[in-house]
Amino acid sequence: MNTFRRHLLSLAALAASPWALAQTPVLRVTAIPDESPTELARKFAPLGAYLESKLGMKVEWTPVTDYAAAVETLVHRKIDLAWFGGFTFVQAHVRSGGKTVPLVQREEDERFRSVFITDAKSGIAKLDDLKGKTLSFGSASSTSGHLMPRSFLLASKINPDVDLKRVSFSGAHDATIAAVASGKVDAGALNISVWEKFVADKKVDTTQVRVFYTTPPYYDYNWTVHADMPAELREKIRQAFLTLDPNTPQGKEILALQRATRFVPTKAENYAGIRAAAENAGLLK
Template sequence: MSNLFHHLHRAVRGFSVAALVALSTVGAAHAQTVLRVTAIPDESPTELARKFAPLGKYLEKELGVKVEWTPVTDYAAAVEAVVNKKIDLAWFGGFTFVQANVRSGGKVVPLVQREEDEKFRSVFITDAKSGITKLDDLKGKTLSFGSASSTSGHLMPRSFLLAAKINPESDLKRISFSGAHDATVAAVASGKVDAGALNISVWEKLLSEKKVDPAEVKVFFTTPTYYDYNWSVHADMPAAMKEKLKQAFLKLSDATPEGKEILGLQRATKFVPTKPENYTGIKAAAENAGLLK
């Protein structure tokens, strides 16, 4: 009897091991059949989803995998999702990339960026009747940044204010954080704040869509250029998948209707390769401003 029990036990244990192997194989296959994508919420959730939809379809076709769009609540959530490998591909700003790179011990790497991101800029805006014409005029006034973790909506505007010998905490009446670039424009347009800082790409988009009247809200300072946004992945992504993904972005061209639509929504002329070294300036600015924890 005990012999029979022994054989049964071995059989059950053997089945369990086989089942676990089968399940882990399914899990591994699943990991390679789905590409989970997110983006920092620098614009409204509906706008982010609209921008990504055709790109998602294109990536499904190019990679032969299912693409899942996963919105996140804030910038920090986007960083954590990639660091913890809950997300495979993320649209980061320069600062969120640096945060993810540092948090992961260098394991989150930038893949591609728009050509525009090699020379990105921020704009400071104000009510056209405010009398603010230069950075120095902000002293004693109220200013809205975007998200605290935004490169173009906070970190770089702050670093250019500090370079102009203006301390946002002590020289301004009050600073606030709107959470997103379009919300910053709305705060200035409605008179909630005297001025705002946001990325030039969203500003130009809102102008072209006639969602802001340049006779009422104007740019009074445009920053020097810096590296910004990129599409980042975790270094543990299989090399073949990483290369296919990179090539899919690089071959997007406005010569095709599909490419034209995707690049238009991404506000890009084309995508170019990028590397961690491009973000040393952003990292230094974050450290100087005491924002890199």
């Protein structure tokens, strides 16, 4: 092989890596839009600055319009690090042929739950009372706002598409709360941590909107990268999350914004139950 051809092949190999040719490497980060864009950006800002300091590279927030876009951007390596729910991780894992790697999850994500909420005057006290009523899920691709609530409804012999008067999708957990509070729907299903945050911040009147059912626990959110990311960078990112310390001002702020006590390692096998639920509900394509 002549020198010129070797040189061309070397350039091609470098071009295949999004980190190799950059003078100043950039880590592109996104998240499923399970809350408003301003809230997601606010929560990420201190974490982005922390990752920059730990990784020695620029960290760039890249918002997406919907859950499907978050999946596709990682699968096609348009971004490098994604905050996924359990279901979107499963979707990305399937779409990429197993080439997505979950690095860490919050300790809370090992036993995550969803809540069903309703207007205090609705007369709804249990899941069976939803029959003939209207219900809002979050995004169709949401683990805690759709897949798992639907799975638990089905397990209770309630088919939301048949037994309820109407099913709608708000697009995000905070929007589900607003839909119930405004009377647009009789009930809603959402992420327990968003609900608890709204209650703590007094953004919802619990004398008017209340929880009537909390699901059993399941694995949920994680931070995921593409398997093509260099192993050294992957491990640096993992360690950056694992070393967040709630006893330091920076660590306390970041963990509070992420609604986490700490981050712990995770693995793809943890989400086998989510995949089985999605397949059972006919939602995995």
